[in-house]
Amino acid sequence: MAGAASSDQPARGGRTGNPAGRFADEIAEVVRDEMGAVRRQLTEAARPAGTGIALLAAAGGCLILGVGAASTTVLRMLETFLPRRLAVAGLASGYLAAAAVLGRLGLQQLSAAGDNSARVADEVREAVSATAGAVVPAGSAAARQALGGGRGPESDGRNEV
Incomplete structure (x- = not known):
């Protein structure tokens, strides 16, 4: 009876002595590690994307300014004869x-x-x-x-x- 009670007790490292409990703990640890790896990968992928989006927004602003300047130039040219x-x-x-x-x-x-x-x-x-x-x-x-x-x-x- 003492053996049955000791199998439910936490073993070394804070894990239960029960094989199913150890298996669940190990699976949870693997899942935590994988989730951490996915989170790191997403963070690393988002940094360049964020920079890329900011650069595209700046390029769009420059495009709008360029179109405005070109429009003003065309208007001034048209005004020379109209x-x-x-x-x-x-x-x-x-x-x-x-x-x-x-x-x-x-x-x-x-x-x-x-x-x-x-x-x-x-x-x-x-x-x-x-x-x-x-x-x-x-x-x-x-x-x-x-x-x-x-x-x-x-x-x-x-x-x-």
């Missing part, structure tokens, strides 16, 4: 046309991908249609007002944009 309003309208029209073409191509690619991508493409089309339905009339009114030299007969003097 009135300012016409140069601005032409540049804006070019950007809008490029956005429409690129957007249409992107939506076609999403639709061709199928499944969830096609559903996303449909949702984007609906959102763009709803936005365009609200923006185009306001933009047309603003353009008519700007080209008409200010107030038209239907204007009450407020800026309607």
